[in-house]
Amino acid sequence: MLIKENVKTSVDSMRPILKMEGISKTFSGTTVLKNVDIELYPGEVHALMGENGAGKSTLMKILSGIHLPDQESGAITYKGERVMWKDPLIARKLGVGVIHQELNLSPNLSISENILMGTVFPRNKLGMVKWKQVHSRAQEVLTSMDSDLKAETLVSALSVAQQQIVEIARALSYKAEVLIMDEPTASLTDKEIDRLFTIINDLREQGVAIVYISHRMEEIFKVSDRYTVLRDGECIQSGPIMETNPDHLVSLMVGRDLKDLFQRGASQYVKTDMPYKPVIEVKNLSDSTFVKNLSFSIYPGEIVGFAGLIGAGRTELVRSIFGVSEIQQGEVLIEGDKVSIKSPIDAIKNGIALVPESRKEQGLFLDMSVKENILMADLQMFIKKGTINWRKLDREARDYIKNLNIRAASPDQAISGLSGGNQQKAVIARWLSTNPKVLLLDEPTRGVDIGAKTEIHKIISELADAGLAVLMISSELPEVLGVSDRIFVMHEGRITGELEKKEATQEKIMHYATGGH
Template sequence: MSDTVLRMNHITKRFFSITALDDVSIDLYRGEILALVGENGAGKSTLMKIVSGSYPSTSYDGDIEIEGKSVSFLTTHDAEASGIEMIYQEISLNPELSVAENIFLGRLPRRKISWFIDWKKTFDTSTEALKKVGLDVSPTEQVRFLSTSQQQMLSIAKALFRNPRILVLDEPTSALTETETETLMSLIRGLRDRGISCVYISHKLDEVFNIADRITVLRDGHVISTTLKDKVSPALVVEDMVGRKIETMYPKVQVPIGEEVLRVENLTIPSRIPGKNTVENISFKVNAGEILGLGGLVGAGRSEVVNAVFGSLKKVRGKTFLYGKEVEINSPRDAIQYKMGLLTEDRRVSGFVGTMNIRENISLASFDKIFGKLFIKPLDEKKYVNTQFQQLNIKAPGTETNVLNLSGGNQQKVVLGKWLMTEVRILFLDEPTRGIDVGAKVEVYNIMTELAKSGVAIVMISSELPELLAMCDRFIVLYNRGITGHFSRKGITENKYMEAATGVLQS
C-alpha cells in the first residue's frame, strides 16, 4: 500500500490571461504536515482550492489521486466526501447563524421519532467541538458577534468536527493570538500522530519550521523546491520564494523625533456588554517621525483604540489633540480631513470595495490629491496609483484589475497603497503585514521608514512580536482596560512585553 494519500499531477489553472498554476505536481504523505509557501500570488490558495473542490475539475488541466484512486471533484461536497477539509484564507462562516449552526451547517442532528432538530444534541456536540480547539464561546452566540480570531478558531473546530483525512489550512494563524497559535499547533501535531495529513500554508516561516515535515515552495505558479524541513534553512526557503537574497528583514532607520502630532487623553471605549468598557481613561501621544507600538493580546482593545481615535467607533469620552489643539473627530470622514489614515485589520470588512478595480480602490481616500476643483484629473490619478502599484509590487495584470481577483496578500497591498497615497500626517496601521509575503513585508517596513522620515506619526499594531519590536520607537501595552507597560526601544524585551500584555507586570 502506498503511503501517498494525495497526489496532484500536472495541474495547470488559468484565470483568463493569468496562469496561476503551471504544470504543478505535489504529493502528500500519510500523517505528514506539508508546508506550502511562496510569495503573494504564487498560487498556493489556488492549488488548494482545487483540492477542496472550490474549482471544479472541469476548470483546470491535470488530475488528482486519493490513495491511488483517481478522483474528480465538481463541488466542495465531493471533496468533503473524500475526507478533505479546507480552512480558507478568508473566513467563510455564515455570520447570521449561530456558532452551533455553523459547525453543523446543513447537517443538524434530527430526532429519530419527530424529525425535529435535536437542539440538545446540537449544543452538546458543539460544546465538545469548541472545547477541542479551546474556544470559549456559547454555541448559541451569533457568529457575527465573534472576534476575527474566534471566528478563525470556529472554522477550525468546524473542519475537525468532520473528521477529515486531509486537512488544508490556508494561513490559519494570521488572525490568531500566540496562545491560540500554540493550541492550533498542538492540535495539528495530534492529528498527524493519528495519521491525518495536513497541508499548511503560511507566510510565517517560524511556524512553518516549527511544525512542517516537508516544505514546498511555489513561485509564479511553479514548484521551485520540495525539501525535508531538517534539510533546509529559513534563509534558503526565502531565497526560493523570492528568487533573490534578502539582506535585512527589518530595515529600521532611526529618524529624529519631532514635535507632538497626536495626543489622546482619557479615552474610554464602551464594549458590547452594557456598563462594561473595553478600555478606560487611557492616554498616549505620538510625535512626528515616531512609530508607536500599540501592544497587547488579541482582545485587549488595540484595534478599538485606533478605531475610536479615527472616528469609526463610538467612545464614552476622550479628547484628541492634533499639534496641541483639541479636535472633534466623530467619523472617519473627519479623521481623513485631519489627515489621518487607518489601515484596518480586517480588509474584507472595511479595507476595500469589492466592486472596484485596483486604481479606484487605491485612490479612494485621496480625494483632494486627485480631484481637481470639481473633476477627477485622470492623469494625476494614474500617476499616483502607478507609483503605489509598482512600489508595493502588486501582482496583477494591471491597475484596472478588480480587487476580488487578487490573491489575499495582494488585496492587502491595495489597501495599504490607498493610505500611502493620501498625504497622511498620522497613520494607524492595524496588522499591516498580515498575509503578505516576506519580500512585500520588507517593502512595507521601508515605506514606514520613509513616512517616518517625512514626519508622519505612526501607530502600529502587530501580533508578530519580532516585527513590532524591530520597527517601533516606543511601546504602550494594553491589558485589562488600561495601559500596563510603557517601554522605550532600548528598554523592551519579548519577556517584558509579554509580562505587560498578560498583566504580570503592572505599571
C-alpha cells in the same frame, strides 16, 4: 473514543495516502500554480507555508474538489487510485475534509444541523426528521472531542472559537482521512489553541493526514512533522520540520533574507521650531471595548510602530483616535491643544489621517477610477462655483501617481484593476491629499507583494522625514523593526512595553506581546 473506531488505520503509513504531482492551475490567463508536487502521509501534520498569494488556498481548493486542475497538468492519487474530483461533496465522501479560514456555518441553525449538514437526516415513516437522533449523533462527535458544547444550541450563540470547534466536529463527523486546516488558530485564544493541538495530536495518532496552514511560526514548529513551502505558485522545498528553523522558512517563503527588507536609518527630519513638541499626545485613553488607559505621544519626523498579536486592541485604538468609535475616557492633544473628535470628519479637520486595516472593505471605492480614489477626501479643492474641475483633478492625480510610483495604465483606470500594492499606494495618496500632521497606518502592507512592500516602507519613511508624525500598526515583526523609530507593544488593550529602535528585537517584542512585563 468514537473517532478512533471510525478512522481506518489500515493504510500503510509508509505509503502516501494522497499524492499530488505536477499540478498546475491557470485562472483566465494568470498562472496560479506551476507543477506543484505534494505528498501526504497518514498520521502526519504537514505545514503548508507561503506568503499571501503564493497559491496555498488554490492548491487546497484543488485538493478538496472546489477547483479542477488544468487539463494537461499532473495527477492526484488518493489511496493508490487516480482521482479527479468534480465537486467538494465527492471529495468529502471519500474522506477529504476542509476547515476553511472563514467559518462556513449557518448561524441560525443548531450545532447538530451544522455538523450533519449535507448528510441525510434520520426520518420517520411520515418523512419527518427524528431530531433526537440527529442531536445525539452530533453530540457523540462533540463528546469524542472532549467538548462540552450542547448539540441543540444555535450556532449564533457561540463564540468564534466555539464555532471553530463545530467546524472541526463537522469534518470529523464524515470521518475525514485527510483534513485541511486553513489558519485554524487565527481567532482562538491561547487556551483554545492548546485544546486544538490536543485534538490535532489525537487525530494524528489515529492516522489522519493533516494539512496545516498557518503564518505563526511558533505553531508550525510545535505541531507539524513536515513542511512544504510555496512561492509564486511553485513548490520551493519540502522536508521534515526538524531540519529547518523559522529564519530558513521565512527566507524560503520570501525568497530572500529578512535583512533585505527596508531598513530605516535615523530620522532625517530637520527640527526647525524650538521647542520640539509632540504632534499628537494621547492621555489615558479608554474606549468602549477593551482599550484601557493608553498614553503615548509622537513627535514630528517620527515613526512609532505598534506591535502586538491580532486582537491586542491596536486597531480599536486608532479607530477611537480617528473618531470612528467612541472615546470613553482620556484625551487627545494635537500640537498641544486638546481636541474633541467625534467623527472622521473632525479627525480630518484636526490633521489626522487613517489608512485603514482592510483595503477592500474600508479603503477603496472599487468601482471608481484611480484618480477619484486618490482625491475623494479632497474633492472640495477642485470645486469652482459648485462644479468639479475634472482637468485640474486629473493633473493633481497624475502628480500623486508619479510621486508614489503607482502603476496604473491611466488615472481613469478602474482601481479594481490594480495590484494590491498599487491600490494601497492610492489609499495612502488619498490621505496625503488631506495634508495631515498625523498619519495612522493600520497594517499598511497587508496582502502586498514584497516589492511593493519595500516601496511603501520607503514612502512611509520619507513622509516622516518630511515632518509627519506616523503611527504604524503592524503584525509583521520585520516590518515593525525595519521601519519604526520607536516601538510600543500592546497586549489585551494595554501597552506592555516601549522599545527604542536600538534595543528592539523580535524576541523582546514577542515577550511583551504575549503579556510579559
